[in-house]
Amino acid sequence: MKTILQTNVFELPQCIVVFGNFDGVHKGHQLLIEAALNKSKELGIPSALFTFKPHPTFVVMGKPEEDIIFTPEEKKKVVKDLGVDYYIEYPFTMDVANMAAEVFVEEVIYKELHAKYVVVGVDFKFGKGRSGSIPLLEALGRTYGFNVIAFEKLCDHKRVISSTWLRQEIKKGDMEAFKELTGRxxxxxxxxxxxxxxxxxxxxxxxxxxxxxxxxxxxxxxxxxxxxxxxxxxxxxxxxxxxxxxxxxxxxxxxxxxxxxxxxxxxxxxxxxxxxxxxxxxxxxxxxxxxxxxxxxxxxxxxxxxxxxx
Ligand SMILES: Cc1cc2nc3c(=O)[nH]c(=O)nc-3n(C[C@H](O)[C@H](O)[C@H](O)COP(=O)(O)O)c2cc1C
Ligand SMILES: Nc1ncnc2c1ncn2[C@@H]1O[C@H](COP(=O)(O)OP(=O)(O)O)[C@@H](O)[C@H]1O
Known part of the structure; x- marks a missing residue:
């Protein structure tokens, strides 16, 4: 796996890119990552995982990060084991937070990532004030030549699997529940x-x-x-x-x-x-x-x- 860490100057070959924070890399996250890997195999172009560091929520709140499930190194290791070709740890700053949704798509998804497919969760939001949503991404995809695959949230016993749920189990010391929700x-x-x-x-x-x-x-x-x-x-x-x-x-x-x-x-x-x-x-x-x-x-x-x- 090639890593592109803490820089916003890079150019990838045309790729399938999966977006997210992926804290804990649970089974819902894995569904998205596997979809990117499958598309990558089908089309014979590389897969890329795009994640921000630090976690955007904390940058926007101006607070130090807390209750992070995986350090960047741990996340990178788990993603590598899944077989992703490129790991992009994009520096999240207030400048990035203030980018208009359209600018983020043009500058990052189109000009840097050269995305052919973009894989996201159904609640994916991007750009200033989290104003960009899936319909906008799809519309911009038609302009810039990429397709969007959006996944519904995966459930376990009818409850949506989330990083928040993982955190609750970790705080209880329920290591078995963590394994159940992540496979690891x-x-x-x-x-x-x-x-x-x-x-x-x-x-x-x-x-x-x-x-x-x-x-x-x-x-x-x-x-x-x-x-x-x-x-x-x-x-x-x-x-x-x-x-x-x-x-x-x-x-x-x-x-x-x-x-x-x-x-x-x-x-x-x-x-x-x-x-x-x-x-x-x-x-x-x-x-x-x-x-x-x-x-x-x-x-x-x-x-x-x-x-x-x-
Ligand atoms: C299996 C195991 C059980 C332990 N249980 C306790 C405990 O109940 N309470 C505690 O204060 N420290 C506990 N410790 C931590 C010890 O205080 C610590 O390992 C020991 O002081 C050695 O420290 P060192 O690595 O600085 O030499 C435990 C450590 C191990 C490996
Ligand atoms: N079975 C073992 N499990 C863990 N560490 C071991 C073991 N055998 C040797 N070591 C070595 O011993 C070191 C720990 O010894 P310890 O007396 O607890 O010192 P420290 O307080 O520096 O951890 C470990 O860091 C490791 O290098």
């Missing part, structure tokens, strides 16, 4: 950082990943997980909690990887959180932590045993 586990992708080096003294070293303050996390506590290091996926047990000794609201996601013994500071790892095991307890001592983790590992074993039978 909730992920944390990041670099392994140094902690207080306490883990190894009790026989349970943990690889620590500091998360972006804007990223939404499930409740503090312990989760069954998988961790991928250098392309190999291991079972692991993951703790979500506040970063020790930080005066900010920084969070750390730390994972003890089973059957693993390597120094991986600086390595980018992917943690997939599959199941909430327990909430965080107040620690009385290191022995207390050690015995908690020993019990957690039994629960983890039972969990993996149970899901292997499903």
């Amino acid at each position: 586990h909730f992920i944390v992708l990041g670099e392994v950082e140094h902690g207080r080096s306490i883990g190894r003294t009790i026989g349970f070293p943990t690889a620590n990943v500091a998360t972006a303050p804007s990223k939404i996390l499930p409740p503090n506590g312990v989760y069954a997980s998988y961790t991928t290091v250098k392309g190999i996926r291991y079972k692991s047990i993951t703790n979500v909690g506040p970063k020790p000794a930080s005066t900010l609201d920084d969070m750390v996601v730390e994972t003890y990887i089973l059957d693993f013994d390597e120094m991986i500071y600086g390595e980018t790892i992917l943690i997939e959180m599959t199941h909430f095991l327990r909430e965080a307890y107040e620690l009385k001592s290191l022995d207390h932590l050690k015995s908690l983790i020993q019990d957690d590992l039994k629960d983890l074993d039972n969990y993996f045993e149970k899901i292997s039978k499903v």
